[in-house]
Amino acid sequence: MAERITPRNVNYSEWYINIVTEAKLADYSPVKGCMVIRPRGYALWERMQAVLDGMFKETGHQNAYFPLLIPESFIKKEAEHVEGFSPELAVVTHAGGEELEEPYIIRPTSETIIWSMYKKWIQSYRDLPLLINQWANVLRWEKRTRLFLRTSEFLWQEGHTAHATAEEAQEETLTMLEVYRRFAEEWLAMPVITGVKSQAEKFAGAVNTYAIEAMMQDKKALQAGTSHNLGQNFAKAFDVTFQDREGGQSLVWASSWGVSTRLIGALIMTHSDDRGLVLPPKIAPTQAVVIPIYRNQNKSEVLVYAQKIRDALKDKFRVEYDCDDNNSPGWKFAEWELLGVPVRIETGPRDMEAGRAVLVRRDTGEKISAAFDEIPSKLDSLFGEIQSGLYNRALEFRVANTVRISSYDKFLAFFNEGEGGFAECLWCGDGGCEAKIKEDTKATIRVLPFGNEKEAAGACVACGKQARHLAVFAKSY
């Protein structure tokens, strides 16, 4: 076996790509910047879809589907939106062997096509709120790509809601941000910081963008999900009005929110180690794998015993049984570790005679012997421990790499000389300061975290003027 690639002998980005490809989650395709998601990678996405979709339904949303192609004129209706997306649009100019009268854009996001329909669907306050989600692919012609983190085409869900009042739209925006926070923290075991984006970092066309930001193991930040308050911007652009209770006409208020296959990248970069993926039990497509260990003379008895264990677990957990005769146990151990399966269950002749099995944790490597009857309950509690253990480990890592900085010299040293991380700093709110900081350090404001308004008293880290916000600065993906 060749020496495994680690962040110590290559850069972090190569390490990450190596894990993605070694675990056979995805490949680059013949289409530049686009990836092929392999079955193992897609299984992760399906798990995420299932959980998120349940959370969307619980909060009153419905799924729908809108076209891939958007008339070019639609994109141009909202000024900020055009400006934000123009550089990365792919345009269809020909179809059916003829040049089209008006080109179509391949959707980079669906606000415009959806709001063109909402105009027809919304007449009265009785039609509101309209709470719709779409699972779809989108295309943004990115200059540089990285599997799962930034590909030209990616899969996502995009929620688009319409409301009668500004307050309702804002409430929806924050409700969905909270759904994302819960999903990231409770399911992906990935601690996130929630808050609002600066005006420079917000979505093109939004009034405000809220986000969940996570710290990866190289101490860079990753925006893992966004929820936008769109105000009346798209209602104005697409002339979507409704008649209120009093008989007057008003523009509707909007939100949109999305997470993408980038979450798979986030999951990998949060928990994985040099042996491969580490998946939290709640999201892992396979939670445990039963590996029989046998010699030729006792093969059939061991296989029967191992199958009994598998059968005792299969209705309660997502469990696989690896009786492939072509690979040695050692090979299988390494392979299933690479794939991130949270618990491995070894059953050999010794275990069979004792009526037991050995459970091995992927996250710590700890081996636990369990009697046959107690395996299901043991596994259940182990999953809980692994889930919270991964969360706590990631949280401790973030806390250990987050510092409060008040002097600009220290700020520059933190990002330009040190290893970086999250810097919590006071900021005056001026876009000029923000731009200067980006110029000097490549660090950007990731988020203005919630719940820190009282702490924003003091001087801006860059210009020294009266601060208005506490901001989290970091280099990001």
Place this chain on the structure above:
RNA sequence: CGGGCUGUAGCGCAGUGGUUUAGCGUACCAGACUGGGGGUCUGGGGGUCGCGGGUUCAAGUCCCGCCAGCCCGACCA
């Protein structure tokens, strides 16, 4: 679009103008022994050396051009 690096078997690589039929590891195929941390042995298949041109008695190796990929930037979820 700039800067750097790399194109030789599925993958990872060596090959420094002249060892015959271009090698090594791994993967693959056949068989046997094995099996509690990526097994051992024997035999086997697999190559337009990225593409095009040039120099030379002789080019994977030198020169020119082109193409592709990756990494680092700029842009972005």
